Amino acid sequence: MPFPLAHDDPQTLGAHRLVARLGGGGMGTVYLARSAGGRTVALKTVHPRYAADEAFRTRFRLEADAARVIGGRYGAAVVDADPSAPVPWLATEYVLGPPLDEAVALCGPLPERTVRALGTVLARALGQLHGSDVVHRDLKPSNVLVAATGPKVIDFGIARAVGDDRLTRAGTAAGTPAFMSPEQAAGGEHTSAGDVFALAGVLLFAATGHGPFGGGQPADLLYRVRYAEPDLSGAPAALEPLLARCLDKDPNRRPGTAELAGLLAGEEDEDAFAEALPAALLADIAARATEVWRIRPHRLPVPQEIADASTAPAPAARTPSSGPSRRKLLALGGGSALALVAGGAGAWAWWAGRDDASKPKPTARTRRPSGVPSRAVWWAEAERTDADCPPMPLGGLIAVKGVTGITAFEARTGAKRWTSRVLQSYEYTTDGKRIYTYAPDGLDAMGLKIFGVKPEDGSLEILTEKLDDFSSSPTGAQPLAAGDGVIYVVARKGNDPDKSPWHFLALDLRTGKERWRQEIKAGYVPGGTTFSFTGAVIGDHLVYTGQVFMEHVNFLKSRGTANGRSEWEWSLRRQPKDAGTTLSSGQLAADDRRVYYGLTEVLAVTYADGKVAWQFGAGRDVGKDAPKDTGPYGRPAVRDGVVYAAEGTRGIVALAADTGKLLWETPFRDLPPGLTMPPVVGRTHLYVHATNGAHDAVVAVDLRSHRIAWQMDVPGRVGAPLTAHRGAGTVVWTSGNLVCAIPLD
Known part of the structure; x- marks a missing residue:
């Protein structure tokens, strides 16, 4: 748009x-x-x-x-x-046509005839590229535009000549994990056979709506690309053997582009591509052809802050708690209203703007959009919400991360209060009172500072002194947890991704000073390739979980909040196809004595001494059709002495928090419970995300009768996990461009 x-x-x-x-x-x-x-x-x-x-x-x-x-x-x-x-x-x-991912979102999985026509042309396109000794290296649905005359391959930003890896060594991105070839994921040479592998993933997505290796964290994706079998469920039976051959781990066993085009080609001539397109897609293409000529130049005025700043006297020196000026933040991008800041391996946008908070604008609509279920009490728009970041309670607000930044809504009504445009690639944490993040202070990717997002209006203030020796690039730090006036951060000392050591840091939010630092004796990338952490401050302990990428192991660890020293560690076996095995922010389940974790079993660890209090699930029937290579227990939730967890495809189990004894269980009739989102515990009901991978629902379990009270189908997909705002009495979730809420009973 x-x-x-x-x-x-x-x-x-x-x-x-x-x-x-x-x-x-x-x-x-x-x-x-x-x-x-x-x-x-x-x-x-x-x-x-x-x-x-x-x-x-x-x-x-x-x-x-x-x-x-x-x-x-x-x-x-x-x-x-x-x-x-x-x-x-x-x-x-x-090009007058949508990207393939938008076409599938509009029409659903495409018919076999369309997929064959699409694949035939794309195979010939790659053949023409390879004939000049050039490989694309980043073929994915968003890089294929579907026009009436045929698909168009775009975005050659990391294409290169076969055998030329100079730009890769200089720091160029290697591609998109979900559609990488195994050799590319391993850091090896991506040849024309790698493009064939990616094309098969694109065609599978077109035919089914999902990629060959699912979704989740980059680490999980990269592992599955290299070692797991592709998920061909939903693919047309006639195409499945060919797709499997193209997705072979051995590049020598994949077909060439000419052979692939011949095997895919149907009776239709390439010039008759439009005849193979669904009517809804043709209508969308026709609408784009009309709308493009209606667009007239329109330029936003100079922001008032810049106009004022150009005539204002030089600002006085600021203390760390007084926050950066609007002019300074805008100057990060040379005065652009959408600043483009370079940092580390890439560049990310940072604009600390906000909407007028003095006049909250209600965003709930009287006409219910198609993606909003009937039980929703309010809904609002937030462009491209982040599925990896759950909504964050913030006083009387609920804050949502999206492509335009962090947007805050009234948790009771959905009225929009403000947007703080701290864009996508920086990570956040919250203590329920304020959101904390970081960004470069200028164009230099060194010099770490923590910023706070003010809950009253979304503006920013600097809360800590600048740590000159630590990276501030988007992949150089991660705010892990905050509590009792201290923020705990994982950060890289230096800006060399391969050689610079990583540290845990404790930074005092009251004084802005560093309390302690402890080096991590292993490599790390926030949210990504080798480890990924989620933490919580529990009493005098910083308890965190993560995964060892190549070893099928998750872990629970504890450090003392006083000095950062390691206290105890537990390793937990992870199944080969476990997806999203790390937790999103705020998902670590704990009470005042123990921390609880679900994967192959439900585990309770006493955080004072690191001893296992109990384990539940060994030898249990976890349900018909439960995957053999996936941990059967989902992320637990704990409240009032009871631990709740999804169990395989069966339903929900409720366990005594002190002993692990099974108190009751509720079977699910239609959809199995989701394993990657913890339940939400209300006063009278338990709210559970249920999914079969193609259809989502929210299931309410009555805590008194232990029966399903109701099931609410979600027309779209539940993006980030369900989140309770207990003060407002709502359960909030995101779905694409929508934020929705139902009553918390």
């Missing part, structure tokens, strides 16, 4: 007049533009910071060259380019 131009976007680039923004990220911006003759193009630019990097300019030239190699038949034809300009840019035809 096009967006207005920012006040400081250029008027023209080359012979093209900019009309609107199509999107953007840390590396640059993509615009909708028109030539003097009226031709509409997509114009990609490079951020000025990277324009000064000759290696990045080389990468940009290679992207333009690869786009020219694939040509206009199979890609977006290159109209013009100037890689040597002060702001390098590339103009391609504006």
